[in-house]
Amino acid sequence: MARTVTTNRKLVFTVIGWAIGLTLFFPILWTFLTSFKTEGEAIATPPSFLFFDWTLENYLTVNDRSDYFRHAINSVVISLGSTALGLLVAIPAAWSMAFTPTKRTKDILMWMLSTKMLPAVGVLVPITLIFRDTGLMDTRTGLVIVLMLMNLPIIVWMLFTYFKEIPGEILEAARMDGATLGKEIIYVLAPMAVPGIASTLLLNIILAWNEAFWTVLLTTNNAAPLTAMIAQYSSPEGLFWSKLSAASMLAIAPILVMGWFSQKQLVRGLTFGAVK
């Protein structure tokens, strides 16, 4: 029997939903407002919400001091590149684990996940040395490889979960019809797994976009993405909150827009298989 949802109950859920949503969104809204304030207004108590002298000065300063487009292009190349490369490696890996599991598949999955438990700084020196010796320091290629490796366990895990939901019989049927392995993955598996692949892609682009340890430490100028640009505006001695907010808004704007347009796929992908 279908459950009936009363209007009151709907109202309560709507209010709770909005409250949670607004709470989560508030820091971004505050950063947005601060980016239009002067440094004096940014620290004023009580803080002014909307009624202050709106200024674009901070954006002009950031634009003047930093090459925003170079950083933005680096962010795009690094996040898209590392995600694409990751998918290229992870799709076959997840396919084999989901459809032809062995005794050790679970252990391998756990082992892959365990690499995420090591704090990144633990491998800082070895990776720096490898980068130094291979000439990858401050290159997009280097960052694409490192971020791909960092996110690979998550990509494999997510894809594995989605692939497991797909009945193996369909693939078997394709094989019976004479499909080769490549055709089976491209024409049968991939179309069915599109929501899963899409949400994995989006989530990993966001993770790579926000990654601020390796992208800051392994770059100087040429390959420095937006995370490195933000790091320029923080200071323990001096209040540059408005400028920092302006730099942050510029850095998150592209990913925010992308997230906004693809939220349907993201939600669908993230909740895929969660409720049965």
Place this chain on the structure above:
Amino acid sequence: MTHSKTIGLAFGALLASTALAGAETLTIATVNNGDMIRMQKLTGAFTEANPDIDVEWVTMEENVLRQKVTTDIATKGGQYDIMTIGTYEVPIWSKQGWLVPLEFDDSYDVDDLLPAIRDGLTTDGELYAAPFYGESSMVMYRTDLMEEAGLEMPDAPTWDFIKQAAEAMTDKENEVYGICLRGKAGWGENMAFLSAMANSYGARWFDEEWNPQFDGEAWKATLTDYVDLMQNYGPPGASSNGFNENLALFQTGKCGMWIDATVAASFVTNPDESQVADKVGFALAPDKGLGKRSNWLWAWNLGIPAGSAKTEAAQKFIAWATSKDYAELVASEEGWANVPPGTRKSLYENPEYQEAAPFAEMTLESINAADPTNPAVDPVPYVGVQFVAIPEFQGIGTAVGQQFSAALAGSVSVDQALQTSQMLTQREMMKGGYIK
């Protein structure tokens, strides 16, 4: 466009790119502060005079910079040709052979550098980094509140006076707190302030045999007075306040006194940022009558990592950026008040600078009052006023800072905090082989 014009333009572009390719590019890692940002803007003057050198800047937040340059220099990564480093790093790195000694010609006038700053950058008689800007700490106070309290701030106050003034200025109902001090844990946060305060109380980090001294009476008196002062007259939640938090409190009129870096003087007197810009007075950091004041000494310096292939060009840039001519250039472009302070005697002798920067005299006196080679009342085996220039100090300083911050928050007692600090410092010093 005719063919010949196109070919001509293409040829010109090729020549230009070849010329650019021929220029040596210096990559400079630096911190995000006003003086460094200004230097980036003025770099054109250097590259015009040296067309064969190109300059590329990498600006970072202080802690990120420290992590990046330390990794780079320890692994000989070679990402940077010039690094902006603090007075803490210079003695350690120079002893490790990580820095190139600097040599300047007579026109640079090395003897013009302030001795307190220069001493901290010299190892075995050689200068390993050139100071770009220097700072000490001092008392900044609200002249109006002081007057209302019926008190007059002496030029060189004692801790007893500070306590008396803090009590008189506190008006918790109106959210005005007599004193704001650093409470956030960290070797460069609360420990910078507390190590300097301890110096004035006759305490020291280590005795001459490297034994930690937190079990002595001097440290107990320091921490007890600090905690009492802050719990009675300080702002709520002070254990998470660092420089920026206190700056915001002072600028919005919530602090009667604030003892912190001299660089803050230009912020709190700037009417665009500060609500109390015209009501700020300055005094030397307090003392306890034992011959040492509680002011620290810090400088941001430019150094060349060993292994840089562009040592000559890097040296040329450092000589330019830390020269008297650079000070003149800043003055002509942005006014004398914006010249980087705290490095050269000649700047403080300049009447134009004295007029433009009302806090100049106090800054110079504060810097001169600090002695990095002899910071405490009793002799010590280390260099550094508010730090100990050994590699282990960052870890030890932060761990002790956490104990002291907890004491301020009231989650442990002063005695417990000191006892734990003594134990953990002793353990680390034994591990480091300083004591057996």
